[in-house]
Amino acid sequence: MTVDAHHHVWDLSVRDQDWIAEGSPIRRDFTVADLAPEARAAGVDRTVLVQTITVPEETPEFLALAARHDLIAGVVGWTDLTRPDVADELARLRELPGGQYLKGIRHQVQGEPEPEWLLRPDVRRGLAAVADAGLVHDLVVLPHQLPACARAAADHAGLIFVLDHLGKPPIASGEREPWATAVRTLAALPNTVCKLSGMVTEADPGSWTVDDLRPYAEVVLDAFGPDRLMFGSDWPVCTLAATYGEVLDAARQLTDPGDRTRIFETTAARVYDL
Secondary structure, three states: OEEEEEEOOEOOOOOOOOOOOOOOOOOOOEOHHHHHHHHHHOOEEEEEEEOOOOOOOHHHHHHHHHHHOOOEEEEEEOOOOOOOOHHHHHHHHHHOOOHHHEEEEEEOHHHOOOOOHHHOHHHHHHHHHHHHOOOEEEEOOOHHHHHHHHHHHHHOOOOOEEEHHHHOOOHHHOOOOOHHHHHHHHHOOOOEEEEEOOHHHHOOOOOOOHHHHHHHHHHHHHHHOHHHEEEOOOEOHHHHOOOHHHHHHHHHHOOOHHHHHHHHHHHHHHHOOO
């Protein structure tokens, strides 16, 4: 049994994904019907569907999608953490069709110009509401934003913070600092978890090898340990550099056999209450 704790879907006829460059190979529709055969063939039986853009309509759509597809076991959606009634909005989402699949909230912090956006008073209030709702918070951030992540996690001990894509280290350049030190500081907090995801697109998409990824995987394996590490494909973004199967195979090569049940199944099941 394998859980893919991080993938996306989108339909460009419903709304544009303005973060995808014109002419990009992924500037087309990607559906659960596209994912399912690849996931099943790779032995994946449950997935977590993660938000892509910051519009309120997407999360209800994803919840309804989860209710129709048994592959999707959980949704990490989006809502405006700064809105004064964020607690009421989270409760409303829970009451929608498929609302039981809402497991977490994510904001595109990587796109915020403020390095300490997570520490703003209005955002802190929103994070407290996420914790009170029994949800987790996914972090999609750049390396220079990791110190603020650690401070936010320290300030919200009752909220689990899940670091997506290892915090996007500069794998293509081969540099590890200051990313590695910042990741270890974050991992020192017990309410933090990391996804072994997004590495192939941070490496050189055309020539990456497992050995290119290994130093970065080793940092998070050592810092978080297998009980706080989970696999995510980042499909279909990963297809810019690798197939679904290649991403899964690389992650397996980067992990010890004795750790794989936790990294590829039980950590995600526990953290996201799948």
